[in-house]
Amino acid sequence: MLTPYNAAPEVFVLPSQLPIAGAGVLPxxxxxxxxxxxxxxxxxxxxxxxxxxxxxxxLVDPQDLKWVIVTHDDRDHVGSLREILAAAPNATLVTNxxxxxxxxxxxxxxxxxVRAVNPGRSLDLGDRRITVLRPPAYDAPSTIAVYDxxxxxxxxxxxxxxxxxxxxxxxxxxxxxxxYDGLALFTRANAPWTSLVDQEKFDKVIDLIRAxxxxxxxxxxxxxxxxxxxxxxxxxxxxPTMTPWLxxxxxxxEAVLERHExxxxxxxxxxxx
Numbered sequence: 124m125l126t127p128y129n130a131a132p133e134v135f136v137l138p139s140q141l142p143i144a145g146a147g148v149l150p151x152x153x154x155x156x157x158x159x160x161x162x163x164x165x166x167x168x169x170x171x172x173x174x175x176x177x178x179x180x181x182l183v184d185p186q187d188l189k190w191v192i193v194t195h196d197d198r199d200h201v202g203s204l205r206e207i208l209a210a211a212p213n214a215t216l217v218t219n220x221x222x223x224x225x226x227x228x229x230x231x232x233x234x235x236x237v238r239a240v241n242p243g244r245s246l247d248l249g250d251r252r253i254t255v256l257r258p259p260a261y262d263a264p265s266t267i268a269v270y271d272x273x274x275x276x277x278x279x280x281x282x283x284x285x286x287x288x289x290x291x292x293x294x295x296x297x298x299x300x301x302x303y304d305g306l307a308l309f310t311r312a313n314a315p316w317t318s319l320v321d322q323e324k325f326d327k328v329i330d331l332i333r334a335x336x337x338x339x340x341x342x343x344x345x346x347x348x349x350x351x352x353x354x355x356x357x358x359x360x361x362x363p364t365m366t367p368w369l370x371x372x373x374x375x376x377e378a379v380l381e382r383h384e385x386x387x388x389x390x391x392x393x394x395x396x
Contacts, residue, residue: 124171127178128292130347131274131339133157137178139168140290141199145371146308147288150344151199154278155182156271160189160249163214164269164278165343169202176203176210185210190248193218194280195263196225200343205230217246221265242267256335258282259328259359260314270335277337283355284309284344294348302346303358309344310359311368318367329360 125138137153153165153175161183167175179188188211194200196218204226208214216223216232220239226232240246242257251273258268260282269278285305291297297305311317317325333356340348340355348355 124167124174124178125290127155127182130154130341131276134274134276134341135182136292136341136347137167137175138290138292139171139175141168143286146286147305148290149284149286149309150290150342150346152341152343152345153200154341155179156251156274157183158248158250161187162190162192162248163188163207164192165194165200166191166204166207167202168199172203172206176206179203179207180210186213188214190214191216192253192269192278193222194268194278194343195219195261195266196222197263200280201226208233208236219265219267222263225265240267254335256331257328259325259332260310260317260362262313270337275336275338277332277335277340279340279342281313281343282310283340283342283348283359284313285342285346287346291346294346294351297346303354306345306355306358307362307365308368310362311365312370313344314362315367317362318365320363322363325363326360329356332356 127135127137130136133156135155137155139151140148141151143149151168153167156162163179191207191214208216216237217240223232223237240255242255245252245254251271254270256268256270258266258279262281266280268280285302286309287297287305288301294302337352338349340352
């Protein structure tokens with residue numbers, strides 16, 4: 124795990140990263156809003172367990188944490204969820220019911236502490252109101268994004284994530300071409316269904332985000348992006364028109380197999396003489 128930093132006043136990034144062979148790094152972020160009723164959005168990587176908890180409690184007292192929003196149940200979003208809820212007795216888990224059901228495959232989720240939400244719903248969280256949305260691209264059917272009306276910020280789950288040449292906290296620290304190429308790479312790899320999508324239907328989801336018009340987009344897998352919403356939406360709109368992404372093949376292994384098959388063929392030919 125990396126050192127937490129500010130995305131905005133009272134909004135903290137809880138950052139980490141994963142190496143992507145041959146491409147760079149993928150940011151993996153959770154967020155803490157140190158509000159009147161503090162809000163944690165996602166719960167870190169499993170590999171950061173312990174460090175992640177401590178980073179959260181350095182920013183907010185466990186007794187004060189009121190809300191834990193889980194955008195979806197993938198491991199990189201729920202690594203310390205059990206520990207966080209155990210240490211924060213006054214916190215309510217906000218997520219999609221499908222995430223709760225999937226988490227229940229390996230954890231007895233405390234249902235009395237869950238508030239299940241679907242896209243289109245709004246909630247009052249003390250001094251702020253949030254709206255739950257379906258982000259444009261995702262890899263889990265349970266995925267939700269959260270728009271904080273007070274902050275004018277979209278916490279976009281996996282959407283607008285990007286593989287970067289090296290870690291960067293803010294989008295302005297990344298070359299434009301690297302940023303948008305990395306967004307296209309990550310989105311096609313993480314949401315391969317986008318190559319099959321109906322463009323008109325996809326555009327409607329893009330337009331829903333445009334109507335909200337967040338000033339800042341905070342992706343679980345991207346740098347802080349302020350003042351870039353139009354550019355991000357246009358980059359996302361182009362994804363279905365792109366060639367589907369395929370993982371690189373291991374050329375060395377393929378070459379070894381080809382040589383092996385050639386040697387076997389030569390040996391069979393020799394035996395048949």
